[in-house]
Amino acid sequence: MEHWRKSAGAFWAGFLPPTLWLLAFFFVPLSLIWAFSFGEKSGIIDIDLVWTFENYARALEPLYLGIFAKSLWMATITTFICLLVGFPVAIGIVFAPPKMRMWLLLLVILPFWTNLLIRTYALIAVLRTRGHVNFALEWMWDHANSFLTLIGLGSFSLLGERFEPLQMLYNNTAVVIGLVYVGLPFMVLPLYAALDRLDRSYIEASLDLGAGHIRTFWSVVVPLALPGIASGIVITFIPTLGSFLTPDLLGGPDSQMIANVIERQFKSANHWPFGSALSFLLMYATFFGLAVRALMSRNEQRGIR
């Protein structure tokens, strides 16, 4: 690594723009927000930098702590469901014929190419009272009823007087469904990478030694895919914890997550100092998650070594 010192010009040409970019658009705004979080609102748009902990104290009030806890809980459930759904998907892709694998991976990545807002509205179209799921259910209800009539049970209204559409939108379940939908690719991709790296002969050796498929899965596949599982969890959990569009559009009045509160502080409530404090608390929580992951991978390496 001697040559870049010799051509210092080329080095700076390559190094400077991204550095400036990061500085101007990441560190400067972040520092501002950090400073605001110790500020005090003194007018409609004025903030006095008084270095107070007032905003943080307010953020730790039960109301906001509750929303924080709820956000953590939603993100945890979402991540867990993503893991549960993502693992079979990743295994399916890894063991698919090589030609199919490309297309299946594309299917997983495809949502990334569509705007989140559009995807969320699409989900609304699927889940709403007069949406695709309910249409399908109604169709089944109609046919079941015709069948009952056919066998002479039509007059008992066994399935109720009328078809009652399921209320699937504007509640916590809808938010979790939406978050799982958004988070799934983040889980599948690292899992796929880990499973793809896994040498098939480990699985075959386990089968050869008498283990069944389920036993092999738990004692060989999962332990060897652990780094991928951990990455998937972290990578899914962090954006989920900070999501605001999905709870905003799919959730009900009690489904707001911490990012919704933050958004409100910067917009309708117009209390930037408080919003800043909340933002930083969220960021610290994220750092904590990353630190745990780093610690885990260190122990892992020590364990495998």
Added chain:
Amino acid sequence: MADMQDPIIRIENICKTYPGGVQAVNNVSLNVNRGEFFALLGPSGCGKTTLLRMMAGFEIPTSGTLLIDGQNMADVQPNKRPVNMVFQSYAVFPHMSVAQNVGYGLKIEGRPKKEIAERVQEALDLVKLGHLGGRMPDELSGGQRQRVALARALIKRPSVLLLDEPLSALDAKLREAMQIELVRLQKTVGITFVIVTHDQDEALSMANRIAVMEQGVVKQIAGPAELYESPNCRFVADFIGKINLFDGQAKANGNGKTLVETPVLGKVEFGGDANGPVSLGVRPEKVRVSREKPSGNLLAAQGPVTDIAYYGGYSKVFVDIGAKEPVLADITNAERSMGPGFENGEKLWVSWRAEDTLVLTS
């Protein structure tokens, strides 16, 4: 001889075509006898691994039957077969200690902890790793990892141990030691070994019987000496050891004799009745080199020496007698006289006995 004993593996007309259309194994039939050291030998890509993996249950034959210990294996999953495998990559689980690796199969069987501990120690002692049970696999050398794989398979006391190129990842010195070690191990445990190798020396020195394969087909199954001295075709003759080949035409005379005519050796009479194109073959160590014309019932020809390679205990002398390639003769340096005593370009006679000559019709 093979048919007289009771075979532990019986393979009948097995074929395997991969989804891509590659026919890896083509109508193979063979028996492996109880307690023998059996080798599948052939060049890379000839279908050895595929055949072995069908025995283990990791590949499903396209057609044909496979019986192990008298039981048809068609519907038997790999984890239910009375065989165990040592993988080419060893596949020692990286997240388990040596002892956990070796004890894995017994743990699956649900054996009591005490029995597992005892048998693990026993198995590790058998492969001379008794003191390394607590190590993790990445703290082991390649040779040690292979011993772990061996112990892990042997501890299950399988009817047959399958080994896929077990020595190919080891350096030459270790490989030779392990050849001897594997033979010792096989004698100690009395388990049938089926080993896959592309190394003819390995197969010849270790196995009781060898199946030589080419492009999915078994060409010959025989003991090492028979393979070497009586190969049944050019491919086997050429693949096992070195051989001098001379193309010729055969004509059977109808009373058990065949006259073979080759451009460089003239007309020679052999037993048997072959007709059409044949090859005469002779192993280099059976060729004698002399300055004077040899006498007796010998095949002989004269030509200049093109090359002499000195190997210490023996020398390779190449003599151009006008055939496609120079004749190779291995000359033992039996006396301390600084090599075979011939010179490049010197005109010499090569000769060998008619009964040392092979007549290869295919």
